[in-house]
Amino acid sequence: MRRWRTTVTHVRIAATEPDEPTAEPDAPTAEPDAPTAEPDAPAAGEDKPRRQRGEQTRQLILETALRLFRERGYTETTMRAIAKEAGVAVGNAYYYFDSKEHLIQGFYDRVQLAHRAAAEGVLGGEKEFAARLKGVLHAGIDVNGPYHAFAATFFKTAAEPSSPMSPFSRESSPSRESAIGLFREVIEGSNVKLDRDLQKELPELLWLAWMGVILFWVHDKSPGQRRTRRLIDGVVPLIDRLVRLSRIPVLKPALRQVLALIDSVRRDD
Amino acid sequence: MRRWRTTVTHVRIAATEPDEPTAEPDAPTAEPDAPTAEPDAPAAGEDKPRRQRGEQTRQLILETALRLFRERGYTETTMRAIAKEAGVAVGNAYYYFDSKEHLIQGFYDRVQLAHRAAAEGVLGGEKEFAARLKGVLHAGIDVNGPYHAFAATFFKTAAEPSSPMSPFSRESSPSRESAIGLFREVIEGSNVKLDRDLQKELPELLWLAWMGVILFWVHDKSPGQRRTRRLIDGVVPLIDRLVRLSRIPVLKPALRQVLALIDSVRRDD
DNA sequence: GTGCGACGTTGAACGCGTTCAAGGCGGCGA
DNA sequence: TCGCCGCCTTGAACGCGTTCAACGTCGCAC
Numbered sequence: 001m002r003r004w005r006t007t008v009t010h011v012r013i014a015a016t017e018p019d020e021p022t023a024e025p026d027a028p029t030a031e032p033d034a035p036t037a038e039p040d041a042p043a044a045g046e047d048k049p050r051r052q053r054g055e056q057t058r059q060l061i062l063e064t065a066l067r068l069f070r071e072r073g074y075t076e077t078t079m080r081a082i083a084k085e086a087g088v089a090v091g092n093a094y095y096y097f098d099s100k101e102h103l104i105q106g107f108y109d110r111v112q113l114a115h116r117a118a119a120e121g122v123l124g125g126e127k128e129f130a131a132r133l134k135g136v137l138h139a140g141i142d143v144n145g146p147y148h149a150f151a152a153t154f155f156k157t158a159a160e161p162s163s164p165m166s167p168f169s170r171e172s173s174p175s176r177e178s179a180i181g182l183f184r185e186v187i188e189g190s191n192v193k194l195d196r197d198l199q200k201e202l203p204e205l206l207w208l209a210w211m212g213v214i215l216f217w218v219h220d221k222s223p224g225q226r227r228t229r230r231l232i233d234g235v236v237p238l239i240d241r242l243v244r245l246s247r248i249p250v251l252k253p254a255l256r257q258v259l260a261l262i263d264s265v266r267r268d269d
Numbered sequence: 270m271r272r273w274r275t276t277v278t279h280v281r282i283a284a285t286e287p288d289e290p291t292a293e294p295d296a297p298t299a300e301p302d303a304p305t306a307e308p309d310a311p312a313a314g315e316d317k318p319r320r321q322r323g324e325q326t327r328q329l330i331l332e333t334a335l336r337l338f339r340e341r342g343y344t345e346t347t348m349r350a351i352a353k354e355a356g357v358a359v360g361n362a363y364y365y366f367d368s369k370e371h372l373i374q375g376f377y378d379r380v381q382l383a384h385r386a387a388a389e390g391v392l393g394g395e396k397e398f399a400a401r402l403k404g405v406l407h408a409g410i411d412v413n414g415p416y417h418a419f420a421a422t423f424f425k426t427a428a429e430p431s432s433p434m435s436p437f438s439r440e441s442s443p444s445r446e447s448a449i450g451l452f453r454e455v456i457e458g459s460n461v462k463l464d465r466d467l468q469k470e471l472p473e474l475l476w477l478a479w480m481g482v483i484l485f486w487v488h489d490k491s492p493g494q495r496r497t498r499r500l501i502d503g504v505v506p507l508i509d510r511l512v513r514l515s516r517i518p519v520l521k522p523a524l525r526q527v528l529a530l531i532d533s534v535r536r537d538d
Numbered sequence: 539g540t541g542c543g544a545c546g547t548t549g550a551a552c553g554c555g556t557t558c559a560a561g562g563c564g565g566c567g568a
Numbered sequence: 569t570c571g572c573c574g575c576c577t578t579g580a581a582c583g584c585g586t587t588c589a590a591c592g593t594c595g596c597a598c
Contacts, residue, residue: 053594054546079585089548091587100585152430159428161421161488168488219430219437222537234530241523254510261503268491323576348555358578360557369555 058096061086065093065103066110070146074104074153101157101165105172107147108165112175114143116182123185129192130240133206136186137213137232141225144217148225155218167211180207195246197259202243205262209239327365330355334362334372335379339415343373343422370426370434374441376416377434381444383412385451392454398461399509402475405455406482406501410494413486417494424487436480449476464515466528471512474531478508 064086068077079100083090097103122135144151157165164171183206187199194202213235217228246255333355337346348369352359366372391404413420426434433440452475456468463471482504486497515524 057546078583080583090585091549092547094586095546156425156429156432160425163425166488219435227534227537231530231534234526234533238527238530257503258507261500261507264503265485265496265500268496326576347553349553359555360579361577363556364576 054096057088057092061088061093061096062103062106066107069103069107069150069154073150074157076153101154101163104154104157104165108172108175111143111147112178115140116178118143119182119185123189127189127191129187129190129243130236132186132190133183133239134232134236136182137210137236138229140210140213141217141228141232144214145225148217152218176207179210180204183207183210192243193247194243195252195255198243198246198255201259201262206239209235323365326357326361330357330362330365331372331375335376338372338376338419338423342419343426345422370423370432373423373426373434377441377444380412380416381447384409385447387412388451388454392458396458396460398456398459398512399505401455401459402452402508403501403505405451406479406505407498409479409482410486410497410501413483414494417486421487445476448479449473452476452479461512462516463512464521464524467512467515467524470528470531475508478504 061082065077065082068082068085071077079093080090082103083093086093118139119136122132122139126132126135154165157163158167160166161168163169166172167176180203184203186206187194187202213228213232216231217225220228222228245251330351334346334351337351337354340346348362349359351372352362355362387408388405391401391408395401395404423434426432427436429435430437432438435441436445449472453472455475456463456471482497482501485500486494489497491497514520
């Protein structure tokens with residue numbers, strides 16, 4: 001084990017152990033430190049601020065890896081090839097990434113970001129729940145599209161329950177929360193009226209449905225994955241209808257039953 | 270590549286094909302030549318019929334592998350260990366099995382058989398659809414239970430779309446068909462009345478739901494996987510209600526919509 | 539300047555799944 | 569009896585992901 005996903009934080013580490021024992025000179029004479037901004041971006045001083053040397057190498061390795069993954073596929077890309085192409089020793093890649101799988105997290109983050117951006121359009125201008133949901137789902141397939149072959153080769157890695165790459169794992173929790181937030185926006189920005197308890201659960205349920213779509217997509221060998229497109233177009237109206245039905249008094253008991261099931265299944269881990 | 274699941278062969282294997290064609294001395298004295306029968310089949314000769322030597326080795330390797338998988342887990346069991354324990358060379362294992370993954374298929378077949386047997390009880394005596402479904406699902410968890418840790422370690426292998434171990438793959442088609450048949454029995458042996466088109470699709474849909482339960486089960490770390498039990502208990506009444514609703518005239522259009530979606534998604538592969 | 543300690547980097551080495559050329563071995567036709 | 573052919577078996581070897589002891593290298597305290 002080692003570091004993990006240096007979020008921001010100039011320099012590194014972070015993750016589980018919050019505080020850095022390493023001095024933190026903090027406010028030296030010069031250099032205003034720029035706490036919230038990107039750590040690199042050499043404002044005027046051209047010569048490399050040494051603390052970032054590692055981060056530079058890290059990025060270099062990650063970029064190289066993702067490029068090779070795209071060009072050759074995941075399994076066909078060897079760690080030796082990544083290291084050679086990046087001009088470092090193979091052991092160096094393992095200094096920054098715990099394993100080959102961990103390189104994928106960089107891909108996740110990137111796609112997640114692109115999904116948000118691609119969803120911006122429909123979320124900004126559309127008020128209808130069904131249209132918003134459909135737009136977001138199609139946007140997700142759009143941004144994942146170029147990586148379909150690649151995704152299929154590393155999907156197994158994500159499916160392993162104990163793997164940090166599993167969408168249900170603790171390590172994936174940031175990007176998962178981000179994705180669930182996206183579906184929360186789908187709901188809250190729409191004019192749909194919901195049962196209150198359902199409203200609490202729905203974002204996660206929609207994310208779960210999205211995972212199902214992804215599962216289907218990964219197995220979808222039709223040209224352009226058009227079967228997945230049809231699945232989305234067909235399933236969204238059904239969800240829309242179901243969600244609206246949840247407000248009808250006669251169906252309240254049924255809704256309660258479903259919500260109780262979700263709650264009971266979630267308990268004790 | 271080499272053979273694959275030699276159907277053939279008296280001696281053993283069994284699984285799908287129930288009857289053993291071995292000789293069957295039957296008409297003792299004269300032996301009427303049995304023209305269409307297999308040419309070998311040593312009537313009384315005790316010494317090993319050479320044709321079966323290979324099959325013996327195959328079984329030895331499979332048994333050894335499954336035992337070690339159970340004892341140590343999938344990834345922790347090496348091919349070298351299997352070979353050593355079985356007293357053969359490592360290359361010999363690859364003569365009978367294309368890869369380490371292919372050893373799992375033997376496990377699949379065994380569990381599938383056990384599932385059928387365990388479901389026998391409830392399918393024989395129960396007429397209520399919900400009770401039958403619930404019984405079959407619980408029986409499935411029962412027989413898989415002892416292998417929960419093992420299953421988690423090889424689950425990734427099954428999830429890879431291109432893997433022969435994928436439940437959706439062509440290679441898994443025999444055990445998949447068998448499982449779907451199990452759910453067809455659940456329906457046909459019950460007193461539930463169904464829309465005709467739904468009846469055609471329902472077995473596969475129930476199998477799909479079963480795959481979902483398995484997916485949940487693999488990730489379920491609660492003691493004894495009791496969350497999975499609760500999931501089954503909660504989801505079966507919902508399915509039962511939904512299925513009965515399908516006969517109500519007002520809801521026919523909705524049902525047609527769902528079935529049309531399934532059909533459209535299935536087209537072109 | 540000198541030494542120190544942490545960060546960064548190296549490449550040989552390990553154990554794994556898998557492949558392959560080579561060689562038994564045993565029954566059958568001559 | 570001999571030789572052949574095809575099933576079966578072998579273990580060294582390959583390339584992979586991963587580990588690790590060792591070695592720079594640089595900023596800082598003295």
